[in-house]
Amino acid sequence: MSEKQEEINEEVVQNEEVQTQENVEETTESNEEPKELSAEEKIAELEAKLKESEDKYFRVHADFENIKKRLEKEKYQAIDYASEKFAKDLLAPIDTLEMALAAEEAAKDMPAEELLAKLKEGVELTIKNFYTAFEKHDITLVETDGEFDPNFHDAVMQVDSPDHETGQIVQRLQKGYKFKDRLLRAAMVSIAN
Structure with a gap:
C-alpha cells in the first residue's frame, strides 16, 4: 500500500471513531430522564390523580348504594308476597265450595237424599283439596295418639x-297443625284422669 492509501485509511478509521462516539453521546442523552417537573406541575398532576380517584370512589359508592336499595326493595317484596303460592293453592278448595253451592241451586228437582249425597261428596273433595294444598306447603297434622305433649296439645278437659x-x-276435640317444625295451632284434646 502506498502512503496515500494509508492516510486515507487512517482518516476513514478516525471518522468512524468520531461517528461512533457521537452516536454514544446521543444515546446517552436520549436515555437521560426528562427534566425535573416544577413543584407546581407536580402538585397539579397529583391533584388530577386525586380527583380521578375520588370520581372512581364516588361512582363505586353510588353503585353500591343503588344495589343496596334494590336488594332491600326485593327483600320487602319477597316478604310481602311470600304466601302467594299458598294463596293460589287455596283457590281450588274455594272453587269447589262455590260449585257445590251452585249445584244445590240447579238440583232443586232432585230428591233430598241424592242432593245430600252430592253435597257430602263436594265437601269431601274440598277437604281433600285443602289437604293437598297443606301438603304442598309442609303443613301437617299434629299427632294425637299416645302421650300428652304440652308443646303440641292443649288439654281442655280430663x-x-x-x-x-x-x-x-283420650279424644281429639279439634285438630292441630304444624308448619314445618313450628306449631300453627295446638290440638285440643281430652286426657285421661
Missing part, C-alpha cells in the same frame, strides 16, 4: 277412662 293411662290422650 276424663276418666279405664282404657287409657293417666296423662294419655
Whole structure:
C-alpha cells in the first residue's frame, strides 16, 4: 500500500471513531430522564390523580348504594308476597265450595237424599283439596295418639277412662297443625284422669 492509501485509511478509521462516539453521546442523552417537573406541575398532576380517584370512589359508592336499595326493595317484596303460592293453592278448595253451592241451586228437582249425597261428596273433595294444598306447603297434622305433649296439645278437659293411662290422650276435640317444625295451632284434646 502506498502512503496515500494509508492516510486515507487512517482518516476513514478516525471518522468512524468520531461517528461512533457521537452516536454514544446521543444515546446517552436520549436515555437521560426528562427534566425535573416544577413543584407546581407536580402538585397539579397529583391533584388530577386525586380527583380521578375520588370520581372512581364516588361512582363505586353510588353503585353500591343503588344495589343496596334494590336488594332491600326485593327483600320487602319477597316478604310481602311470600304466601302467594299458598294463596293460589287455596283457590281450588274455594272453587269447589262455590260449585257445590251452585249445584244445590240447579238440583232443586232432585230428591233430598241424592242432593245430600252430592253435597257430602263436594265437601269431601274440598277437604281433600285443602289437604293437598297443606301438603304442598309442609303443613301437617299434629299427632294425637299416645302421650300428652304440652308443646303440641292443649288439654281442655280430663276424663276418666279405664282404657287409657293417666296423662294419655283420650279424644281429639279439634285438630292441630304444624308448619314445618313450628306449631300453627295446638290440638285440643281430652286426657285421661
